[in-house]
Amino acid sequence: MEVKNIKIVKLGGSVITIKDVRRSLRTEVIQRLIEELSLFYREYGDSYGLVVIHGGGSFGHPVVRDCISKYGKIDRNCYVDTADSMDTLNYILRRYCVVRGLPVVSLPPRSFCLLRSGRPYCFTKILSRILSRELILLTYGDVVYSDRGFEVLSGDTLAWYIASKLGASEILFVTDVDGLYDSDPKVNPSARKIAQARIDEVLGFLSQSSLDVDVTGGMRKKLYEGITLGVRGIRVKVLSGFIEGNLYSALTSNNFTGSTIWY
Ligand SMILES: Nc1ncnc2c1ncn2[C@@H]1O[C@H](COP(=O)(O)OP(=O)(O)O)[C@@H](O)[C@H]1O
Ligand SMILES: [Mg+2]
DSSP: OOOOOEEEEEEOHHHHBOTTSTTOBOHHHHHHHHHHHHHHHHHHTTTOEEEEEEOOHHHHHHHHHHHHHHHSSOOHHHHHHHHHHHHHHHHHHHHHHHHTTOOEEEOOGGGTEEEETTEEEEOOHHHHHHHHTTOEEEEEOEEEEETTEEEEEOHHHHHHHHHHHHTOSEEEEEESSSSEESSOTTTOTTOOEESEEEHHHHHHHHTTSOSTTSTTOHHHHHHHHHHHTTOOSOEEEEEESSSTTHHHHHHHOSOSSEEEEEO
16 A cells, blocks of 8 residues: 655654753653644544654763763764663654654664665665554654764754655654754844745755754754755655644644744
8 A cells, every 4th residue: 555645743852851951751741742742643643654753852862971071972882872762762752652643653763774975775674564554653852874884864854864764745844943044043043934945945944953952953954954865845844843733734734933944
């Protein structure tokens, strides 16, 4: 069976964890977001293929950052620690999904992706099988094998890669800000929100957005990756995960608190 309409939901690490407190969870937010996903799935699950990707937040970034500052790279022990930490976070999310009746199957990217010269290569046949059997793919930002040793494949990059290979219609980036602004709203209080735009209209100020928010590049990389991978004809929604009902609204309509970017 061919999967027609695929939606990819990326749950940012900043939403599901408290980024600067190690291995901390925002349990209520996680439960509510999964509740909203399951409401969507119960109502529209027959019409869409659903991919849920989560970031690392305080389970991924601090581990990787420590390794890089100590050893200048992700060595074998760091790889094991990061993988273990990410699997722990994934286990927690997976449990909530299963308890809520979402038929998720979880795969760690280190088991189906590689990075070569910084570019992802993933075995996507398994992913299409998961979707065509009416299962929800649950995956996450991870450490993977690369031609330079071990590297991070971020949840954002993975979202774009899966979107391009499986032909998704929409990516929803659920994050800790309520949309895309003309500069970082956490740095500049008078930043203005962009309700809707084509990606080429926002590239200019995105190029000025800081990259060093964390090891995977923040908002700039999130939106640039679609260009890097040459994705076209896709709708991207950037929305806050802290507003009750917002994920459900964004999944079911264009009436949500956030930004829509056209590629
Ligand atoms: N132009 C911008 N518009 C919105 N957010 C931006 C912008 N530039 C930088 N940011 C920062 O990007 C952050 C979101 O990226 P990130 O922290 O990586 O979230 P996630 O955990 O969802 O991946 C926001 O918290 C914000 O501070
Ligand atoms: Mg991020």
